[in-house]
Ligand SMILES: NC(=O)C1=CN([C@@H]2O[C@H](COP(=O)(O)OP(=O)(O)OC[C@H]3O[C@@H](n4cnc5c(N)ncnc54)[C@H](O)[C@@H]3O)[C@@H](O)[C@H]2O)C=CC1
Protein backbone atom coordinates (compact mmCIF):
# COMPACT_ATOMS: atom_id res chain seq x y z
CA UNK A 55 0.00 0.00 0.00
CA UNK A 56 1.12 3.59 -0.55
CA UNK A 57 -0.49 7.01 -0.25
CA UNK A 58 -0.55 9.63 -3.02
CA UNK A 59 2.50 11.30 -1.51
CA UNK A 60 4.49 8.05 -1.52
CA UNK A 61 3.96 6.80 -5.06
CA UNK A 62 2.96 7.83 -8.59
CA UNK A 63 0.03 6.62 -10.62
CA UNK A 64 0.00 8.04 -14.15
CA UNK A 65 -2.26 7.44 -17.18
CA UNK A 66 -2.14 8.14 -20.91
CA UNK A 67 -5.58 9.01 -22.31
CA UNK A 68 -6.07 8.75 -26.07
CA UNK A 69 -7.20 6.61 -28.97
CA UNK A 70 -5.20 3.54 -29.95
CA UNK A 71 -2.38 4.13 -27.49
CA UNK A 72 -2.07 0.70 -25.88
CA UNK A 73 1.25 0.06 -27.69
CA UNK A 74 2.69 3.48 -26.75
CA UNK A 75 6.32 3.51 -25.60
CA UNK A 76 5.72 6.40 -23.21
CA UNK A 77 4.50 4.23 -20.29
CA UNK A 78 7.56 1.93 -20.32
CA UNK A 79 9.89 4.94 -20.73
CA UNK A 80 8.47 6.59 -17.60
CA UNK A 81 8.37 3.39 -15.56
CA UNK A 82 11.96 2.38 -16.35
CA UNK A 83 13.30 5.86 -15.55
CA UNK A 84 11.32 5.89 -12.29
CA UNK A 85 12.88 2.53 -11.36
CA UNK A 86 16.33 4.13 -11.70
CA UNK A 87 15.27 6.81 -9.23
CA UNK A 88 13.84 4.28 -6.77
CA UNK A 89 10.30 5.60 -7.21
CA UNK A 90 7.08 3.63 -6.96
CA UNK A 91 5.64 4.62 -10.31
CA UNK A 92 2.99 2.94 -12.43
CA UNK A 93 1.95 4.31 -15.82
CA UNK A 94 -1.12 2.80 -17.51
CA UNK A 95 -2.58 3.40 -20.98
CA UNK A 96 -6.26 4.43 -20.86
CA UNK A 97 -7.14 3.55 -24.43
CA UNK A 98 -10.39 5.21 -25.53
CA UNK A 99 -10.65 2.83 -28.49
CA UNK A 100 -10.49 -0.21 -26.22
CA UNK A 101 -12.98 1.08 -23.66
CA UNK A 102 -15.28 2.51 -26.33
CA UNK A 103 -15.34 6.12 -25.16
CA UNK A 104 -15.17 9.28 -27.30
CA UNK A 105 -12.54 11.99 -26.88
CA UNK A 106 -15.18 14.16 -25.19
CA UNK A 107 -15.05 11.85 -22.17
CA UNK A 108 -11.56 13.15 -21.26
CA UNK A 109 -12.95 15.50 -18.56
CA UNK A 110 -14.90 12.70 -16.86
CA UNK A 111 -11.86 10.43 -17.02
CA UNK A 112 -9.66 13.10 -15.44
CA UNK A 113 -12.14 13.60 -12.59
CA UNK A 114 -12.54 9.85 -12.06
CA UNK A 115 -8.77 9.46 -12.15
CA UNK A 116 -8.31 12.20 -9.58
CA UNK A 117 -10.86 10.47 -7.31
CA UNK A 118 -9.00 7.18 -7.73
CA UNK A 119 -5.69 8.75 -6.71
CA UNK A 120 -3.96 9.35 -10.07
CA UNK A 121 -1.00 11.77 -9.89
CA UNK A 122 -0.97 12.90 -13.52
CA UNK A 123 -1.96 12.14 -17.09
CA UNK A 124 -0.59 12.49 -20.56
CA UNK A 125 -3.35 13.12 -23.06
CA UNK A 126 -3.10 12.61 -26.77
CA UNK A 127 -5.19 12.45 -29.94
CA UNK A 128 -8.09 13.34 -29.97
CA UNK A 129 -8.00 15.01 -26.53
CA UNK A 130 -5.22 17.63 -26.65
CA UNK A 131 -7.65 20.50 -27.31
CA UNK A 132 -10.76 18.94 -25.75
CA UNK A 133 -9.01 18.72 -22.39
CA UNK A 134 -8.57 22.50 -22.17
CA UNK A 135 -12.18 22.97 -20.97
CA UNK A 136 -11.52 20.82 -17.90
CA UNK A 137 -8.36 22.39 -16.52
CA UNK A 138 -7.97 24.75 -13.57
CA UNK A 139 -4.66 26.18 -14.76
CA UNK A 140 -2.72 26.04 -18.02
CA UNK A 141 0.94 26.95 -18.57
CA UNK A 142 1.49 30.05 -20.72
CA UNK A 143 3.01 28.04 -23.58
CA UNK A 144 0.22 25.43 -23.62
CA UNK A 145 -2.40 28.21 -23.59
CA UNK A 146 -0.67 30.02 -26.48
CA UNK A 147 -0.33 26.79 -28.39
CA UNK A 148 -3.91 25.79 -27.57
CA UNK A 149 -2.95 22.19 -26.80
CA UNK A 150 -2.16 20.23 -23.63
CA UNK A 151 -0.52 16.82 -23.44
CA UNK A 152 0.35 16.69 -19.73
CA UNK A 153 -2.07 17.22 -16.83
CA UNK A 154 -0.82 17.31 -13.25
CA UNK A 155 -3.26 16.63 -10.41
CA UNK A 156 -2.26 19.00 -7.62
CA UNK A 157 -4.41 19.50 -4.50
CA UNK A 158 -7.41 18.23 -6.48
CA UNK A 159 -6.81 20.72 -9.31
CA UNK A 160 -5.85 19.98 -12.92
CA UNK A 161 -2.83 21.84 -14.29
CA UNK A 162 -2.09 21.60 -18.01
CA UNK A 163 1.28 21.71 -19.78
CA UNK A 164 2.59 20.94 -23.25
CA UNK A 165 5.75 18.87 -23.43
CA UNK A 166 5.43 18.13 -27.17
CA UNK A 167 6.84 21.53 -28.09
CA UNK A 168 9.35 21.60 -25.23
CA UNK A 169 10.41 18.02 -26.02
CA UNK A 170 11.08 18.85 -29.65
CA UNK A 171 12.91 22.04 -28.60
CA UNK A 172 15.15 20.16 -26.17
CA UNK A 173 15.84 17.48 -28.78
CA UNK A 174 16.78 20.16 -31.31
CA UNK A 175 19.12 21.92 -28.87
CA UNK A 176 20.85 18.68 -27.82
CA UNK A 177 20.73 16.80 -31.10
CA UNK A 178 21.66 19.65 -33.44
CA UNK A 179 23.64 22.09 -31.28
CA UNK A 180 24.49 25.35 -32.99
CA UNK A 181 22.13 24.72 -35.93
CA UNK A 182 21.42 27.92 -37.88
CA UNK A 183 17.81 28.84 -37.25
CA UNK A 184 17.26 31.86 -39.48
CA UNK A 185 15.13 30.23 -42.14
CA UNK A 186 13.31 26.91 -41.79
CA UNK A 187 10.85 24.97 -43.97
CA UNK A 188 8.40 22.65 -42.24
CA UNK A 189 6.23 20.06 -43.95
CA UNK A 190 2.96 19.28 -42.15
CA UNK A 191 0.78 21.58 -40.10
CA UNK A 192 -1.28 19.06 -38.12
CA UNK A 193 -1.07 18.16 -34.43
CA UNK A 194 2.65 17.40 -34.23
CA UNK A 195 3.37 20.18 -36.73
CA UNK A 196 1.71 22.81 -34.55
CA UNK A 197 3.88 21.92 -31.56
CA UNK A 198 7.05 21.74 -33.68
CA UNK A 199 6.39 25.09 -35.39
CA UNK A 200 5.83 26.70 -31.99
CA UNK A 201 9.08 25.15 -30.71
CA UNK A 202 11.01 26.36 -33.76
CA UNK A 203 9.79 29.94 -33.31
CA UNK A 204 10.54 29.77 -29.57
CA UNK A 205 14.03 28.52 -30.43
CA UNK A 206 14.58 31.68 -32.51
CA UNK A 207 13.60 30.82 -36.08
CA UNK A 208 13.12 34.11 -37.91
CA UNK A 209 11.43 32.91 -41.07
CA UNK A 210 9.26 29.77 -41.07
CA UNK A 211 7.54 28.39 -44.16
CA UNK A 212 4.78 25.87 -43.41
CA UNK A 213 3.80 23.53 -46.23
CA UNK A 214 0.83 21.18 -46.10
CA UNK A 215 -1.55 19.39 -48.46
CA UNK A 216 -4.46 21.13 -46.72
CA UNK A 217 -4.38 24.83 -47.76
CA UNK A 218 -6.99 26.00 -45.23
CA UNK A 219 -5.26 24.25 -42.33
CA UNK A 220 -1.81 25.57 -43.14
CA UNK A 221 -3.08 29.13 -43.71
CA UNK A 222 -4.88 29.14 -40.35
CA UNK A 223 -1.84 27.72 -38.51
CA UNK A 224 0.57 30.21 -40.11
CA UNK A 225 -1.72 33.14 -39.26
CA UNK A 226 -2.10 32.00 -35.64
CA UNK A 227 1.67 31.60 -35.23
CA UNK A 228 2.42 34.96 -36.86
CA UNK A 229 0.16 36.58 -34.28
CA UNK A 230 1.90 34.75 -31.42
CA UNK A 231 5.39 35.71 -32.64
CA UNK A 232 5.24 39.29 -33.89
CA UNK A 233 8.28 40.32 -35.88
CA UNK A 234 8.84 36.81 -37.28
CA UNK A 235 7.89 35.78 -40.77
CA UNK A 236 5.50 32.80 -40.82
CA UNK A 237 4.28 31.90 -44.31
CA UNK A 238 1.91 29.23 -45.57
CA UNK A 239 2.77 27.52 -48.84
CA UNK A 240 1.85 24.59 -51.05
CA UNK A 241 4.04 21.67 -52.10
CA UNK A 242 4.73 23.36 -55.44
CA UNK A 243 6.67 26.03 -53.53
CA UNK A 244 8.98 23.52 -51.75
CA UNK A 245 11.95 23.89 -54.10
CA UNK A 246 11.87 27.66 -53.87
CA UNK A 247 11.52 27.67 -50.09
CA UNK A 248 14.35 25.16 -49.59
CA UNK A 249 16.72 27.09 -51.85
CA UNK A 250 17.09 29.74 -49.13
CA UNK A 251 16.44 27.58 -46.05
CA UNK A 252 18.90 26.53 -43.33
CA UNK A 253 16.82 23.60 -42.16
CA UNK A 254 13.94 21.30 -43.05
CA UNK A 255 11.54 19.52 -40.70
CA UNK A 256 9.11 16.77 -41.67
CA UNK A 257 5.99 16.59 -39.50
CA UNK A 258 3.88 14.87 -42.17
CA UNK A 259 3.25 11.13 -41.70
CA UNK A 260 5.31 10.27 -44.79
CA UNK A 261 8.09 7.88 -43.81
CA UNK A 262 6.14 5.86 -41.24
CA UNK A 263 6.06 2.06 -41.68
CA UNK A 264 2.41 2.47 -42.65
CA UNK A 265 3.13 5.38 -44.97
CA UNK A 266 6.57 4.69 -46.48
CA UNK A 267 8.49 6.97 -48.77
CA UNK A 268 10.35 10.26 -48.88
CA UNK A 269 8.30 13.35 -47.96
CA UNK A 270 10.33 15.49 -50.40
CA UNK A 271 12.56 14.89 -53.39
CA UNK A 272 16.03 14.19 -51.93
CA UNK A 273 17.51 16.27 -54.77
CA UNK A 274 16.21 19.37 -52.98
CA UNK A 275 18.49 18.74 -49.99
CA UNK A 276 21.92 20.34 -49.81
CA UNK A 277 24.68 19.47 -47.31
CA UNK A 278 24.18 22.91 -45.66
CA UNK A 279 20.61 21.97 -44.64
CA UNK A 280 19.98 20.39 -41.25
CA UNK A 281 17.08 17.95 -41.41
CA UNK A 282 14.70 16.87 -38.65
CA UNK A 283 11.99 14.22 -38.80
CA UNK A 284 9.28 13.57 -36.21
CA UNK A 285 8.38 10.15 -37.58
CA UNK A 286 9.96 7.54 -35.30
CA UNK A 287 8.55 4.22 -36.52
CA UNK A 288 11.10 3.56 -38.02
CA UNK A 289 13.64 5.81 -36.28
CA UNK A 290 15.79 5.79 -39.40
CA UNK A 291 13.27 7.05 -41.94
CA UNK A 292 13.98 7.29 -45.65
CA UNK A 293 14.35 11.05 -45.10
CA UNK A 294 16.91 10.60 -42.31
CA UNK A 295 18.84 8.14 -44.48
CA UNK A 296 18.76 10.30 -47.61
CA UNK A 297 19.72 13.47 -45.69
CA UNK A 298 22.62 11.71 -43.94
CA UNK A 299 23.84 10.40 -47.30
CA UNK A 300 23.82 13.99 -48.59
CA UNK A 301 26.00 15.08 -45.67
CA UNK A 302 23.22 16.94 -43.81
CA UNK A 303 23.11 17.03 -40.00
CA UNK A 304 20.01 15.07 -38.95
CA UNK A 305 17.68 14.78 -35.97
CA UNK A 306 15.51 11.66 -35.91
CA UNK A 307 11.94 11.53 -34.61
CA UNK A 308 13.00 9.66 -31.49
CA UNK A 309 14.28 12.94 -30.05
CA UNK A 310 10.77 14.41 -29.85
CA UNK A 311 9.22 11.14 -28.66
CA UNK A 312 11.75 10.91 -25.83
CA UNK A 313 11.78 14.67 -25.19
CA UNK A 314 8.06 14.83 -24.42
CA UNK A 315 8.48 11.95 -21.95
CA UNK A 316 11.56 13.51 -20.32
CA UNK A 317 9.78 16.81 -19.74
CA UNK A 318 6.55 15.17 -18.53
CA UNK A 319 8.50 12.97 -16.09
CA UNK A 320 10.24 16.06 -14.70
CA UNK A 321 6.92 17.88 -14.26
CA UNK A 322 5.25 14.90 -12.59
CA UNK A 323 8.06 14.00 -10.18
CA UNK A 324 10.08 17.21 -9.82
CA UNK A 325 13.13 15.03 -10.57
CA UNK A 326 15.38 15.65 -13.59
CA UNK A 327 15.46 12.38 -15.54
CA UNK A 328 18.50 11.10 -17.40
CA UNK A 329 17.50 11.99 -20.98
CA UNK A 330 20.32 9.97 -22.59
CA UNK A 331 19.32 6.88 -20.61
CA UNK A 332 15.69 7.33 -21.62
CA UNK A 333 16.69 7.58 -25.27
CA UNK A 334 18.76 4.39 -24.99
CA UNK A 335 15.75 2.63 -23.50
CA UNK A 336 13.46 4.02 -26.24
CA UNK A 337 15.82 2.77 -28.97
CA UNK A 338 15.98 -0.62 -27.23
CA UNK A 339 12.16 -0.83 -27.24
CA UNK A 340 11.96 0.16 -30.90
CA UNK A 341 14.69 -2.37 -31.68
CA UNK A 342 12.51 -5.07 -30.08
CA UNK A 343 9.76 -4.14 -32.51
CA UNK A 344 7.57 -2.58 -29.77
N1 LIG B 1 8.06 12.11 -32.48
C1 LIG B 1 6.95 12.31 -31.82
O1 LIG B 1 6.94 12.48 -30.60
C2 LIG B 1 5.66 12.36 -32.55
C3 LIG B 1 5.63 12.04 -33.88
N2 LIG B 1 4.47 12.08 -34.57
C4 LIG B 1 4.56 11.77 -35.99
O2 LIG B 1 4.06 12.88 -36.70
C5 LIG B 1 3.25 12.44 -37.77
C6 LIG B 1 2.11 13.42 -37.97
O3 LIG B 1 1.24 13.31 -36.83
P1 LIG B 1 0.10 14.37 -36.56
O4 LIG B 1 0.62 15.75 -36.70
O5 LIG B 1 -0.54 13.99 -35.28
O6 LIG B 1 -0.90 14.06 -37.78
P2 LIG B 1 -1.98 15.05 -38.39
O7 LIG B 1 -2.83 14.19 -39.22
O8 LIG B 1 -2.57 15.89 -37.31
O9 LIG B 1 -1.12 16.03 -39.33
C7 LIG B 1 -0.41 15.60 -40.46
C8 LIG B 1 -0.39 16.75 -41.46
O10 LIG B 1 0.47 16.40 -42.53
C9 LIG B 1 -0.15 16.79 -43.76
N3 LIG B 1 0.40 15.96 -44.82
C10 LIG B 1 0.21 14.64 -45.04
N4 LIG B 1 0.93 14.23 -46.09
C11 LIG B 1 1.59 15.31 -46.56
C12 LIG B 1 2.47 15.53 -47.63
N5 LIG B 1 2.84 14.53 -48.45
N6 LIG B 1 2.94 16.78 -47.83
C13 LIG B 1 2.57 17.79 -47.01
N7 LIG B 1 1.74 17.65 -45.97
C14 LIG B 1 1.25 16.43 -45.75
C15 LIG B 1 -1.64 16.59 -43.54
O11 LIG B 1 -2.40 17.36 -44.43
C16 LIG B 1 -1.78 17.04 -42.08
O12 LIG B 1 -2.06 18.42 -41.97
C17 LIG B 1 2.76 11.04 -37.35
O13 LIG B 1 2.60 10.27 -38.48
C18 LIG B 1 3.81 10.54 -36.40
O14 LIG B 1 4.70 9.70 -37.09
C19 LIG B 1 3.29 12.46 -33.99
C20 LIG B 1 3.25 12.81 -32.67
C21 LIG B 1 4.43 12.78 -31.83
Ligand SMILES: O=C1C[C@@](O)(C(=O)O)C[C@@H](O)[C@@H]1O
Nearest residue numbers: 074075076124126151166314
Ligand atom coordinates in the same frame (compact mmCIF):
# COMPACT_ATOMS: atom_id res chain seq x y z
O1 LIG C 1 1.37 12.71 -28.62
C1 LIG C 1 2.11 12.17 -27.80
C2 LIG C 1 2.57 10.80 -27.99
C3 LIG C 1 2.10 9.93 -26.83
O2 LIG C 1 0.70 9.79 -26.88
C4 LIG C 1 2.68 8.51 -26.98
O3 LIG C 1 1.90 7.60 -27.18
O4 LIG C 1 3.89 8.35 -26.86
C5 LIG C 1 2.50 10.51 -25.50
C6 LIG C 1 2.00 11.95 -25.34
O5 LIG C 1 2.51 12.50 -24.13
C7 LIG C 1 2.48 12.79 -26.51
O6 LIG C 1 1.93 14.08 -26.42
